[in-house]
Amino acid sequence: MKKIQIGQSDIVSSQIALGCMRMADLGVNKASEVIETAIDSGINFFDHADIYGSGQSEIIFSQALKNSDISRDDLIIQSKCGIRDGFYDFSKDHIIHSVEGILERLDTDYLDILALHRPDALIEPTEVAEAFYQLKKSGKVNYFGVSNFSTSHVDLLQQALFDKLVVNQLQFGLKHAGMVAHNMNVNMENETGINRDGAVLDHMRMKNITIQAWSPFQYGYFDGVFIDHPDFIKLNNSLEKLAQKYHVTKNGIAIAWISRHPANIQTIIGTMNTGRIKEVTDASDVVLTRQEWYELYQAAGFNLL
Incomplete structure (x- = not known):
């Protein structure tokens, strides 16, 4: 699998990461199987959050590691915080x-x-900076990032920090590609031309912050999966044609579309299905041509002018 450098860090990671949100639903033995399958398939990056399963996903993950021969030193582990019951909290005390x-x-x-995890409207950048500094100095956290942040949120926080932010998690995929589409509809009086994110894709590239694509198979906001969905026949036909060409699956091609972008986006897959992990990672070496990339882009419902 292709390896990428994460932001301005010394972390070299698999371009595909495993999101562990659903691990709380597994037993320890099954979770061990999932982690081992991911490792055997070339994945070394595991994404968590303190709210996943109300913390149970992290517990099952740690128990599953003990149940395997995998060393912590061979893993890159990321977690997120800041979402509480009914509000967001980036206070120093809460972060620590x-x-x-x-x-x-x-x-x-x-x-x-x-x-x-998600932007806190009441953020005090200097307070976050103090928390980050204390966590870094104590050796509890090596690097820091954000999730679902706009360009202005990133810049507001970054100006107070001692360390460079290295990641920004953003929803992205064939049916959620607005941050690509609006760039190709500049100054157009159409829906796609509306810049809703402050050109976050370009901004993260300029700042050398790795974009982590979450929910790559979803359309809308958790409305469902577009693979094999009857409402997206044209897209699935295009995916199937390329899947046959490259001897992989449609899921693999959908991830290859993200990986083909020159921003070196890291895709987080959230499946706990070992077969699905294998089929996605089996396609990790597929490099779509420029024509194929645009064919899928248009099949997903985005037009070229």
Whole structure:
């Protein structure tokens, strides 16, 4: 599998990561199988959040690791914090307390990356900076990032930090590609031309912050999966044609479309199905041609002018 450097860090990671949100639904033995399959398939990056399964996903993950021969040193572990019951909280005390809980549940001494989960309207950048500095100095977190942040949110926070942010998690895929589409509809009076994110894709590239694509198979906001969906026949036909050409599956081609973008986007897949992990990673070496990339883009419903 292709390896990428994560932001301005020394982390070299698999371009595909495993999101562990659904791991709380597994038993320890099944979770061990999932982790081992991911590792055997070339994945070394695992994404968590303190709210996944109300913390149970992290507990199952740590128990599953103990149940395997996998070393913590061979893994890149990221977790996120900041979402509470009914509100967001980026206060210094909450960030530090959250990390202590994450480390306890994961049974590890450190996180490779800590990301702030969703923008807190009441954020005090200097307070976040103090929390990050304390966590870095104590060896509990090596690098920091954000999730679902706009360009202005990133810049507001970055100006107060001692360390460079290295990741920004954003929803992205064939049916959620607005941050690509609006760039090709500049100054057009149409729906696609509306810039809703402050040109976040270009901005992250300029700042050398790795975009992590979440929910790559979803259309809308958790409305469903577009693979084999009867409402997206044209897209699925295009995916199937390329799947046959490259001897992989439609799921694999959908991820290859993301990986083909020159931003070196890291895709987070959230499946706990070992067969699905294999079929996606089996396509990790597929490099779509420029024509194929645009064919899928248009089949997904985006027009070229």
